[in-house]
Amino acid sequence: xxxxxxxxxxxxxSDQACPAGLFxxxxxxxxxxxxxxxxxxxxxxxxxxxxxxxxxxxxxGDEFFRAMAGCYVQASxxxxxxxxxxxxxxSGFIQGFEPAASVPYLADVARLERLxxxxxxxxxxxxxxxxxxxxxLQTHTELGTLHLQLHPSLATLDSRxxxxxxxxxxQTEGAIATLNPWHAQGALxxxxxxxxxxxxxxxxxxxxxxxxxQGAVLEKALAHALEASAEFDLHQCLALLIxxxxxxxxxxxxxxSP
Amino acid sequence: xxTLSFLQTPSAAQVPGLPLxxxxxxxxxxxxxxxxxCPDIGFFEVHAENYMVAGGPFHHYLGLIRAQxxxxxxxxxxxxxxxxxxxxxxxxxxxxLIERYQPQAFSEHLAWSxxxxxxxxxxxxxxxxxxxxxxxxxxxxxxxxTLKRPMLLENPSTxxxxxxxxxxxxxxxxxxxxxxxxGLLLDVNNVYVSCINHQRDPLTYIDALPLHxxxxxxxxxxxxxxxxxxxxxxxxxxxxxxDNAVWQLYEHVLARTGPVxxLIERDxxxxxxxxxxxxxxxxxxxxxRGRP
Amino acid sequence: MTVKHRSLSxxxxxxxxxxxxxxxxxxxxxxxxxxxxxxxxxxxAGKNDCAAGAGTSCAGTSKTKDQANAWKLVPAGxxxxxxxxxxxxxxxxxxxxxxxx
Numbered sequence: 001x002x003x004x005x006x007x008x009x010x011x012x013x014s015d016q017a018c019p020a021g022l023f024x025x026x027x028x029x030x031x032x033x034x035x036x037x038x039x040x041x042x043x044x045x046x047x048x049x050x051x052x053x054x055x056x057x058x059x060x061g062d063e064f065f066r067a068m069a070g071c072y073v074q075a076s077x078x079x080x081x082x083x084x085x086x087x088x089x090x091s092g093f094i095q096g097f098e099p100a101a102s103v104p105y106l107a108d109v110a111r112l113e114r115l116x117x118x119x120x121x122x123x124x125x126x127x128x129x130x131x132x133x134x135x136x137l138q139t140h141t142e143l144g145t146l147h148l149q150l151h152p153s154l155a156t157l158d159s160r161x162x163x164x165x166x167x168x169x170x171q172t173e174g175a176i177a178t179l180n181p182w183h184a185q186g187a188l189x190x191x192x193x194x195x196x197x198x199x200x201x202x203x204x205x206x207x208x209x210x211x212x213x214q215g216a217v218l219e220k221a222l223a224h225a226l227e228a229s230a231e232f233d234l235h236q237c238l239a240l241l242i243x244x245x246x247x248x249x250x251x252x253x254x255x256x257s258p
Numbered sequence: 259x260x261t262l263s264f265l266q267t268p269s270a271a272q273v274p275g276l277p278l279x280x281x282x283x284x285x286x287x288x289x290x291x292x293x294x295x296c297p298d299i300g301f302f303e304v305h306a307e308n309y310m311v312a313g314g315p316f317h318h319y320l321g322l323i324r325a326q327x328x329x330x331x332x333x334x335x336x337x338x339x340x341x342x343x344x345x346x347x348x349x350x351x352x353x354x355l356i357e358r359y360q361p362q363a364f365s366e367h368l369a370w371s372x373x374x375x376x377x378x379x380x381x382x383x384x385x386x387x388x389x390x391x392x393x394x395x396x397x398x399x400x401x402x403x404t405l406k407r408p409m410l411l412e413n414p415s416t417x418x419x420x421x422x423x424x425x426x427x428x429x430x431x432x433x434x435x436x437x438x439x440x441g442l443l444l445d446v447n448n449v450y451v452s453c454i455n456h457q458r459d460p461l462t463y464i465d466a467l468p469l470h471x472x473x474x475x476x477x478x479x480x481x482x483x484x485x486x487x488x489x490x491x492x493x494x495x496x497x498x499x500x501d502n503a504v505w506q507l508y509e510h511v512l513a514r515t516g517p518v519x520x521l522i523e524r525d526x527x528x529x530x531x532x533x534x535x536x537x538x539x540x541x542x543x544x545x546x547r548g549r550p
Numbered sequence: 551m552t553v554k555h556r557s558l559s560x561x562x563x564x565x566x567x568x569x570x571x572x573x574x575x576x577x578x579x580x581x582x583x584x585x586x587x588x589x590x591x592x593x594x595a596g597k598n599d600c601a602a603g604a605g606t607s608c609a610g611t612s613k614t615k616d617q618a619n620a621w622k623l624v625p626a627g628x629x630x631x632x633x634x635x636x637x638x639x640x641x642x643x644x645x646x647x648x649x650x651x
Binding site: 003024025036045081082119123124 | 311312314375493
């Protein structure tokens with residue numbers, strides 16, 4: 001085993017062993033010095049998760065969150081030097097983390113917070129002006145075959161819990177007491193200009209937007225939306241996308257649907 | 259041989275680079291204040307990895323700030339001291355970033371942070387032997403030829419030593435600079451932290467470095483802990499004001515190097531921008547005393 | 551409901567869209583936002599900086615203690631302030647959690 005191999009393995013090991021071949025010039029136990037590196041690695045990665053998942057942290061408290069994040073760091077240390085991308089699988093870990101099972105909406109709140117970070121750093125794209133979108137929608141005769149390109153920051157989340165309400169309650173004082181997390185809610189996350197925005201949407205809208213994002217034409221996306229919810233309101237959903245400058249491109253596509 | 263191509267270019271210390279003034283690490287919480295108040299600062303420094311994102315506010319603000327200030331790009335994830343080959347994808351991202359922002363300086367650390375599939379998010383120490391020296395020189399050569407510019411290498415802060423080391427840290431650094439033509443980013447806080455932790459005299463350490471190659475200085479604060487003997491163990495946490503002992507060492511360095519671009523680093527417990535500005539102004543007073 | 555039926559209704563909805571949207575074109579954004587608030591529940595609060603996530607640092611973290619055993623801890627944050635579900639599963643109740651020893 002190489003020198004750094006030992007060092008690297010000991011950094012993540014769950015026991016407190018110190019690799020061989022190290023010393024302190026004052027004769028102190030090298031383990032007491034190695035602990036600084038171990039602490040830096042664990043502490044910095046736990047801090048990174050705490051920064052990226054502030055509401056997840058508030059929901060379970062600092063001590064619980066840091067202990068849970070510590071388990072995640074050991075199970076899934078970063079594979080890339082881009083710390084803004086670290087923790088992409090954290091919500092999945094939370095989902096299966098038994099001590100957190102008493103807060104069943106925790107994983108979905110983490111998913112929502114992940115989408116916010118992703119939206120914040122997503123590629124820039126010029127959105128169409130709302131008037132321009134409306135004008136195009138009104139002039140096209142084959143609206144059903146229209147292809148809508150959405151902003152790269154845009155993503156959705158479908159939850160069995162009121163994930164947006166839970167998140168929003170942590171953005172204002174005193175909103176938690178009246179919060180009811182026990183109903184299904186979808187989320188739309190996007191960046192408009194420099195600001196990341198979060199909207200509560202229904203399951204039909206989630207299906208509609210996801211279909212558009214996967215390249216489906218308008219009619220196909222609408223069919224998916226109605227499949228998800230008979231109460232889907234196309235007009236409301238499109239109006240939201242248009243008003244939030246979420247549409248970057250409109251084009252007619254005559255491709256054969258799969 | 260890659261080294262040869264680089265011998266023909268001037269060393270980092272001679273390339274027109276950062277102004278001989280104090281600069282500040284740019285934190286995203288200060289983006290708008292910097293743009294609103296246009297502080298009189300020599301330059302800003304950012305961590306390269308934080309800007310390896312597709313778009314959004316980070317690029318928006320850095321673009322605006324770069325238009326008004328010189329920029330130093332400071333990498334923390336290249337793992338130059340590592341045993342593995344450099345991450346080519348990461349190097350390509352660096353090249354893209356340098357192309358986009360045209361920074362006056364690019365620096366990285368004499369440390370490793372990646373081993374095998376894991377990025378540890380810390381600057382980890384290496385044993386100073388001939389094998390490591392050859393490896394680091396190859397990595398520095400590869401960085402400089404990929405980026406088509408000299409880089410600066412920063413001396414580390416460390417908490418432990420390797421029995422396998424056969425070279426002094428200062429000789430190790432001196433030889434890298436001699437072989438690769440890279441510049442030295444002299445982190446005076448790292449000197450102090452390491453020297454206290456390893457019972458060395460910081461003045462002797464500084465004088466043993468190739469000070470002619472110093473192209474940038476870092477100043478920061480540290481935290482204090484104790485080891486198993488209850489003795490002082492300093493931790494380079496960038497979470498406190500610069501210590502008096504570090505200011506004194508800085509004065510010692512400037513007396514030998516003359517004015518050098520000097521960065522104030524604060525990464526933990528980031529205070530109000532005005533607090534950082536005051537530290538930068540203190541550094542500028544030291545710099546002006548050193549001017550002929 | 552057959553697939554054919556669904557796609558028919560989708561097609562007719564799309565047909566109705568252009569006239570519906572022309573109406574919304576006339577409504578100003580302020581009014582539309584009110585409508586939307588009702589139907590979608592707009593949640594836009596929150597400091598934008600927080601969405602940046604964490605960055606890198608070339609500094610160490612001092613004196614953090616992360617030795618707590620997660621398997622012996624109980625979530626103790628704001629989740630304790632939200633009402634418990636009335637369902638028989640007992641979601642949201644601290645009592646529902648049994649620590650592993």
